[in-house]
Amino acid sequence: MLRTQGVTAPAGFRAAGIAAGIKASGKLDLALVFNEGPDHSAAAVFTRNKIKAAPVLWTQQVLTTGRLRAVILNSGGANACTGPGGFQDTHATAEAVAAALSAWGTETGAIEVAVCSTGLIGDRLPMDKVSAGVREIVHEMAGGLSGGEEAARAIMTTDTVPKQVALHHEGNWTVGGMAKGAGMLAPSLATMLCVITTDAVAGPEALQSALKNAVARTFDRLDVDGSCSTNDTVLLLSSGASEVTPSQDALDDAVLRVCDDLCAQLQADAEGVTKRVLITVTGAESEDDAVTAARVIARDSLVKTALFGSDPNWGRVLAAVGMAPVKLDAEQITVSFNGSPVCVDSVGAPGARDVDLSGEEIAVVVDLGVGSGSASIRTTDLSHAYVEENSAYSS
Amino acid sequence: MLRTQGVTAPAGFRAAGIAAGIKASGKLDLALVFNEGPDHSAAAVFTRNKIKAAPVLWTQQVLTTGRLRAVILNSGGANACTGPGGFQDTHATAEAVAAALSAWGTETGAIEVAVCSTGLIGDRLPMDKVSAGVREIVHEMAGGLSGGEEAARAIMTTDTVPKQVALHHEGNWTVGGMAKGAGMLAPSLATMLCVITTDAVAGPEALQSALKNAVARTFDRLDVDGSCSTNDTVLLLSSGASEVTPSQDALDDAVLRVCDDLCAQLQADAEGVTKRVLITVTGAESEDDAVTAARVIARDSLVKTALFGSDPNWGRVLAAVGMAPVKLDAEQITVSFNGSPVCVDSVGAPGARDVDLSGEEIAVVVDLGVGSGSASIRTTDLSHAYVEENSAYSS
Structure with a gap:
């Protein structure tokens, strides 16, 4: 290539x-x-x-x-x-x-x-x-x-x-x-x-x-x-x-x-990007469900602003995925940031608030606990530069 | 009251x-x-x-x-x-x-x-x-x-x-x-x-x-x-x-x-608000469709950043509503900002780029051209302050 x-x-x-x-x-x-x-x-x-x-x-x-x-x-x-x-x-x-x-x-x-x-x-x-x-x-x-x-x-x-x-x-x-x-x-x-x-x-x-x-x-x-x-x-x-x-x-x-x-x-090269983020959902009932859930997380402004701030605020990931129109087990959700578990069985893991997200690449993996479907969505953080670039595009 | x-x-x-x-x-x-x-x-x-x-x-x-x-x-x-x-x-x-x-x-x-x-x-x-x-x-x-x-x-x-x-x-x-x-x-x-x-x-x-x-x-x-x-x-x-x-x-x-x-x-008092925005959709097939369409516009980051910048970028409103899962007539959409028509029959109106959106209240009205359903969604702009406030909430 x-x-x-x-x-x-x-x-x-x-x-x-x-x-x-x-x-x-x-x-x-x-x-x-x-x-x-x-x-x-x-x-x-x-x-x-x-x-x-x-x-x-x-x-x-x-x-x-x-x-x-x-x-x-x-x-x-x-x-x-x-x-x-x-x-x-x-x-x-x-x-x-x-x-x-x-x-x-x-x-x-x-x-x-x-x-x-x-x-x-x-x-x-x-x-x-x-x-x-x-x-x-x-x-x-x-x-x-x-x-x-x-x-x-x-x-x-x-x-x-x-x-x-x-x-x-x-x-x-x-x-x-x-x-x-x-x-x-x-x-x-x-x-x-x-x-x-x-x-x-x-x-x-x-x-x-x-x-x-x-x-x-x-x-x-x-x-x-x-x-x-x-x-x-x-x-x-x-x-x-x-x-x-x-x-x-x-x-x-x-x-x-x-x-x-x-x-x-x-x-x-996305507008205002400071972090390249890969959201992977596993344990979904189907691949389609995994895509849907990953997309809901990828589009959540609170998740995206937290990632911009390198803030391992995993609760926002749970709040976001809880609104996805897919089957999930509300008590069995597992989340990791950059390979470190931050939430196990829908409860915070020890050290979750100390995970280092300061790098330019962030991997978020969310397991829904109901099946074997999986998929990833590429996204970015939501930064000041995104707001700046898009607040005066036509004028 | x-x-x-x-x-x-x-x-x-x-x-x-x-x-x-x-x-x-x-x-x-x-x-x-x-x-x-x-x-x-x-x-x-x-x-x-x-x-x-x-x-x-x-x-x-x-x-x-x-x-x-x-x-x-x-x-x-x-x-x-x-x-x-x-x-x-x-x-x-x-x-x-x-x-x-x-x-x-x-x-x-x-x-x-x-x-x-x-x-x-x-x-x-x-x-x-x-x-x-x-x-x-x-x-x-x-x-x-x-x-x-x-x-x-x-x-x-x-x-x-x-x-x-x-x-x-x-x-x-x-x-x-x-x-x-x-x-x-x-x-x-x-x-x-x-x-x-x-x-x-x-x-x-x-x-x-x-x-x-x-x-x-x-x-x-x-x-x-x-x-x-x-x-x-x-x-x-x-x-x-x-x-x-x-x-x-x-x-x-x-x-x-x-x-x-x-x-x-x-x-x-919403986080980071600099504009109070009311999105009204009229001419929808039903009130439910109007709510759905207004919500899609209200959630669009490109619409919200444009409003933050007081930028009458009505094309983003059309791009947003075009993705709403509702019936609409793609050639008959009308949009006004603060009462001034900016788009008529899906085409820009004269003076559309000069509409003044500098005030704290913005009214967006979008007519879908297919029925008589209408509804409004209250929202806000997407500002630097929103990003700032939400990028370090837990830390």
Whole structure:
């Protein structure tokens, strides 16, 4: 696993990232990922929010074909809650990308172009800048060999570092990916934006199966603040350029590992994070129950502020899990912090108040005492920096 | 409605508050409310947390009789997650109160004494101090006329002011109350601790009906941080000393108004509050849907931090409500801040980013566009002070 490479690590992919002037800061804000083929299979997972941004509505339609030639992504604006005009902007962006790629020599239709946007909800995009940027980025991509890192930088919002990873399989095929997302990371979802590429030979069904499985175990189990975006999109594209057809198991495993690594990078760069926290629930009646209980603990503001303060206040963990809609034995709950038991059979353990939580990583394990289901949720503490960063985002 | 009087405003009630040494600070920490009769009807609502503190388990048993002579309340320790030993401590406390009242001349059994505790979860109470305190507080109450305010002060934890209220009904009967609670205020619950008294003549069923109705519309719709305590208890006691039997409607109304006022006091003194926020959802398919949607918005950390920053970031309201498990029309949602429309038909309104949210009160109204159900949830912003106060509570 290399974090110095991303979507252009697999054969058959080009990418670019430019500053199109969408962000007032002048930073990189437009990214393109292009699949040179020979195959153009694709799969996707989208936000479950009922309020979906225009690019999500567009890309959902595009993906019904199971085929994708390019992905255009912008930061600096989510194009969400922008009405029919916002949807027309997304459509026009896809048309502009298709036209520019066709002019360059690759006959492309708008229906082969996915669009992803991220940034503030509610404002229209500056379409003059987007349109000019699309022409420029196709030119830029055509001239260079690998713009993977620039693409990863161009989708950043409050992220402080680009997130990319590549896994070179011993069978001579590769999976690469990039992602952005620092807040509004939440349950039952993908993350904000993520593009994964592979040169393996794999059809849309194989890709969808691998992606769905991976997202359920990675991005769906990252919960920074319980808030869920209108724009979340995870895409998986295959070029088939390696001419190797991996087994479904091998593909599943590789995509899972790439998603898991990107997920860890998102957690580490989450807004205001001072602690990386892993909440594991064991002894649940089912894996689903374990996920639910772990998520309830991970979302509890009192638990998260205590962890920010390195305070081993295990009573808040019990109070939180007691509200989870799962079966538990109220007199048999066991909790440990960083491997030290702090609560046994629902009663405080000796030395519980002295456990050292001053490090940057905290492991919380809660056993519900009723079964063998288990699962983990990645989360973060709730810090002053989180409040600061989120109290003046739009203004 | 007078906030200078509380549980001793109705005829037939005495109260006291003392410093028993349970709190290391030496502040008031033990309260007693005593019903002199002639009636001793009582009703209660308890936390729905599966993890219940010892005093909740005890008081639930006591209330099955519909009868209560006294309530003993302590701050400085929740006596939650303390196992069988903690339950014995609660039982011993009730026995001590019964013995002291009997010695004073009012034959009392432990089964007539409710016990409430609040403070840190997980530690045993210092029973030597509690026992000595019980003897002292009964003596104190016997000597004085009205200790209502001292009682209200003795149940404070992170509260900065005591909360009490009295409503003198024109029909010559009175309802009074006190409450504590500043954090861990959450859904589907009473608040932390609340004792309401009345000199109206009313049996346990009439009291339970009035209390259940009032709690559902007041404390159950206050959501400061989505965290739910192990100790929440709301008690309603009647002495019948006014010899007036109000109609059920009149009783319901008076208890509702007292609970509503105490609820507003809790909201105003919530941990770290800089803004009092009222989230109202209209146009829902049902009142239940409106409550659910308003609660999802009220609990969203990104909405709450934006309000702390006086930032009219209405897109976060839409992103939050889009995850509520209720029916809504994703293209017909309307949002206003302090009466100014900021989003109409799911699209930003002109001037939306300039709405002034700098005041201490913010009204958010969200119309879902599918029906006529409506409801409001009281909440607060998420501030630096909330993080500060909760990052080092136990240490």
